Amino acid sequence: MKQNLSVHTFTKEFYEQVKKDPIQDWAATLAFYFMLSIFPFLIFILSLLPYLPIDTEQIYHFVHDYAPPELAELFTVTVLEVIAEPKGGLLSFGILATIWTASNGINALIRALNRAHNIDETRSFIKLRSMSIFLTLGIVILFFATLLLPIFGNLILSSIDQIFSLPDQTFLNLNRLRWIIGVVIMTAILMLIYMIAPNRKLAYRDVLFGALLATVSWQLISFGFSIYVANFNNYTATYGSLGGVIILMFWFYLSGLILVVGGEINATLYNLKKGR
Numbered sequence: 001m002k003q004n005l006s007v008h009t010f011t012k013e014f015y016e017q018v019k020k021d022p023i024q025d026w027a028a029t030l031a032f033y034f035m036l037s038i039f040p041f042l043i044f045i046l047s048l049l050p051y052l053p054i055d056t057e058q059i060y061h062f063v064h065d066y067a068p069p070e071l072a073e074l075f076t077v078t079v080l081e082v083i084a085e086p087k088g089g090l091l092s093f094g095i096l097a098t099i100w101t102a103s104n105g106i107n108a109l110i111r112a113l114n115r116a117h118n119i120d121e122t123r124s125f126i127k128l129r130s131m132s133i134f135l136t137l138g139i140v141i142l143f144f145a146t147l148l149l150p151i152f153g154n155l156i157l158s159s160i161d162q163i164f165s166l167p168d169q170t171f172l173n174l175n176r177l178r179w180i181i182g183v184v185i186m187t188a189i190l191m192l193i194y195m196i197a198p199n200r201k202l203a204y205r206d207v208l209f210g211a212l213l214a215t216v217s218w219q220l221i222s223f224g225f226s227i228y229v230a231n232f233n234n235y236t237a238t239y240g241s242l243g244g245v246i247i248l249m250f251w252f253y254l255s256g257l258i259l260v261v262g263g264e265i266n267a268t269l270y271n272l273k274k275g276r
Contacts, residue, residue: 010268017267021115023260024257027254030112030260031249031256033101033102034102037101102136103132103135104132107128109263110131113198113263113267116198116263116264117199117263117267119200135193135196139189142185142186142190187211190207190259190262193259194263197263209265209269210264214259217262218258222251225254
């Protein structure tokens with residue numbers, strides 16, 4: 001009986017919390033800042049390639065093999081062709097621009113989480129910006145863990161298997177483990193963001209549920225959205241070259257919405273726990 005009452009109370013309080021907070025506006029703000037930061041980030045990542053023994057043409061085909069056609073064309077035309085040769089200035093610009101624009105997005109997330117917890121921001125500008133940059137680095141790690149690890153993990157395992165001739169069952173278990181590692185890293189980073197972003201002292205127990213739900217939701221929505229884009233719609237016929245931008249912006253919006261909802265869940269549980 002208490003369990004049912006707890007679930008009912010949480011559902012009622014969470015509904016009231018979401019109803020009073022403009023979470024869709026917050027998600028749109030996050031999507032805008034994420035969109036601003038994605039191209040400097042790609043410039044930073046891809047500008048490293050000329051310094052490595054990697055053929056740019058292989059990267060071009062790799063992007064077209066794994067990304068939807070509209071996104072692949074958008075990325076390769078606007079970014080990949082710019083970095084065919086080493087450019088130290090471009091690398092420096094990519095680092096600075098990515099950190100600054102992405103930290104603006106984290107600042108927007110901090111404001112949203114503060115409002116979800118119904119608290120004011122009293123930390124100094126320097127402390128807030130330093131924390132935003134630190135959390136931005138966490139987002140970069142999250143990007144590598146959740147996007148690159150599942151893609152490149154099979155390639156890495158295949159190389160290891162060629163060297164050590166792993167048993168089939170071992171190879172299968174390691175192949176499954178790379179997905180689990182990505183989920184664990186994403187959950188840990190989201191817990192860190194939810195713990196230190198609001199202007200309130202929170203323990204890991206206060207943010208665990210929201211981080212887990214945000215991780216699972218992000219994985220499911222990203223997977224479902226990729227299937228929808230690849231099989232059930234043709235943005236190029238309707239929007240032309242803007243199709244890739246629309247797809248990317250909408251995915252950023254869904255990601256921002258998930259981050260905000262995870263914070264709302266944590267705020268609701270915290271308020272119920274403290275009897276507020």
